[in-house]
Amino acid sequence: MPEYKSKAYSHIFRIALVLIAAGLIGVAVRAMVLPESFGDYGHYRGSAIEDEINRPIRNGTNSSCLVCHPYIREMHLQGVHNTVSCEFCHGPVADHVQDGKVIARLPKKEGNDIKTLCLRCHNQIIRARPKESIKMISMPQHLEEKHVRIDHNCNQCHNVHAPLMWVKEARAIVGAEEDNK
Numbered sequence: 001m002p003e004y005k006s007k008a009y010s011h012i013f014r015i016a017l018v019l020i021a022a023g024l025i026g027v028a029v030r031a032m033v034l035p036e037s038f039g040d041y042g043h044y045r046g047s048a049i050e051d052e053i054n055r056p057i058r059n060g061t062n063s064s065c066l067v068c069h070p071y072i073r074e075m076h077l078q079g080v081h082n083t084v085s086c087e088f089c090h091g092p093v094a095d096h097v098q099d100g101k102v103i104a105r106l107p108k109k110e111g112n113d114i115k116t117l118c119l120r121c122h123n124q125i126i127r128a129r130p131k132e133s134i135k136m137i138s139m140p141q142h143l144e145e146k147h148v149r150i151d152h153n154c155n156q157c158h159n160v161h162a163p164l165m166w167v168k169e170a171r172a173i174v175g176a177e178e179d180n181k
C-alpha cells in the first residue's frame with residue numbers, strides 16, 4: 001500500500017483556530033451573562049428563591065373577605081357554594097384591600113358575563129370532570145326545562161352566593177316536590 005502524505009494541511013489549523021476562538025468567546029459570554037448566584041444551591045439561579053419569597057401575595061382565603069361582608073358571609077356559608085372561592089368570581093383581594101383598608105372595588109359580573117362565569121364550572125360540555133363532583137347543565141336546555149325565555153340569566157333564579165336558596169324558598173312557598181329528573 002502506497003502511503004499518501006499531503007503537505008496541504010493548513011485548513012486543519014484554521015478549523016481548529018475557529019473552534020478554539022468560538023470556545024473562548026463562549027466562555028467569555030457565559031462569564032458575562034451568568035447570574036451571580038448561579039450554582040449556590042444547584043444548577044439554577046440561587047436568588048430565584050428569594051425573588052419568589054418576596055413576591056407580593058395577591059390572593060387570600062374566603063375568610064379574608066367574610067369579616068367585612070357579613071351579609072354575603074351568611075348566605076355563602078349556608079349555601080351549596082360554600083366551598084367555592086370568592087376570588088374565583090371577584091378577583092384577588094390585593095386589588096381590593098391593602099393593610100386592612102379598601103383601596104378599590106372588586107368587579108362583580110353582570111348580565112351575560114354571569115352566564116359565562118357560571119358555565120365555566122357547570123357546563124355539561126366539560127366532559128373531563130366526573131359528573132358527581134359538580135352538577136352540570138347544558139344551555140339552553142336548562143332554561144327550556146324550566147319553561148323560561150332563553151335570555152333568562154342564571155342569577156334571576158339562583159342566588160349567586162347560595163344557588164339553591166331561592167329555589168328551595170320557592171318550593172317551600174308553593175309546596176312543590178323536588179323535580180325528579
Ligand code: HEC
Pocket residue numbers: 060064065066067068069086087090091092093096097100101102105106107108
Ligand atoms: C376591609 C374590609 C373588606 C374586606 C377584607 C373585603 N371587602 Fe369587599 N368591600 C368592602 C367595602 C367597604 C366595599 C364597598 C366599597 C365601595 O362602596 O366603594 C366592598 C365592596 C366589594 C365589592 C363590590 C360591591 C359592589 O356592589 O360593587 C365586591 C364584589 C367585594 N367587595 C368583594 C370582596 C371579596 C371577594 C373580598 C375578599 C377577597 C372582599 N370583598 C374583602 C370591604 C371589604
Ligand code: HEC
Pocket residue numbers: 062065066069072073076081084085086087088089090108109110114117155160161
Ligand atoms: C360563583 C361566583 C361567585 C362567588 C363564589 C362569590 N360571588 Fe360575590 N357576586 C357574584 C356575582 C355574579 C355578583 C353580582 C350579581 C348578583 O349579586 O347577583 C356578586 C355580588 C357580590 C357583592 C355585591 C353585593 C350585591 O348584593 O350586589 C359582594 C359584596 C360580593 N359578591 C362578595 C362576595 C364574597 C365576600 C364572596 C365569598 C364569600 C363571594 N362574593 C363569592 C359572584 C360570586
Ligand code: HEC
Pocket residue numbers: 080081083084085088089114117118119120121122133134135154155158159160163164
Ligand atoms: C368555581 C366553580 C364554580 C362556579 C364559577 C360556579 N359554581 Fe355552582 N357549584 C360549584 C360547586 C363546587 C358546587 C357544589 C357541588 C355540587 O353540589 O354541585 C356548586 C353547586 C351549585 C348548584 C347546586 C347544585 C345542586 O343541585 O346540588 C347550583 C344550582 C349552582 N352551583 C349554580 C351556579 C351558578 C348560578 C353560578 C354562577 C353564578 C355558579 N354555580 C358558579 C362550583 C361553581
Ligand code: HEC
Pocket residue numbers: 115118119122135136137139142143146148152153154155156157158167178179
Ligand atoms: C328559570 C329559573 C332558572 C334559571 C334562569 C337558571 N336555573 Fe339553574 N336551576 C333552576 C332550578 C329550579 C333548579 C333546581 C331544580 C331541579 O332539580 O331541576 C336548577 C338547577 C341547577 C343546577 C343543578 C342541576 C342538577 O343536576 O341538579 C345547576 C348546576 C344550575 N341550575 C345552574 C344554572 C346556571 C349555570 C344557569 C345560568 C346559565 C341557570 N342555572 C339558570 C332554575 C333556573
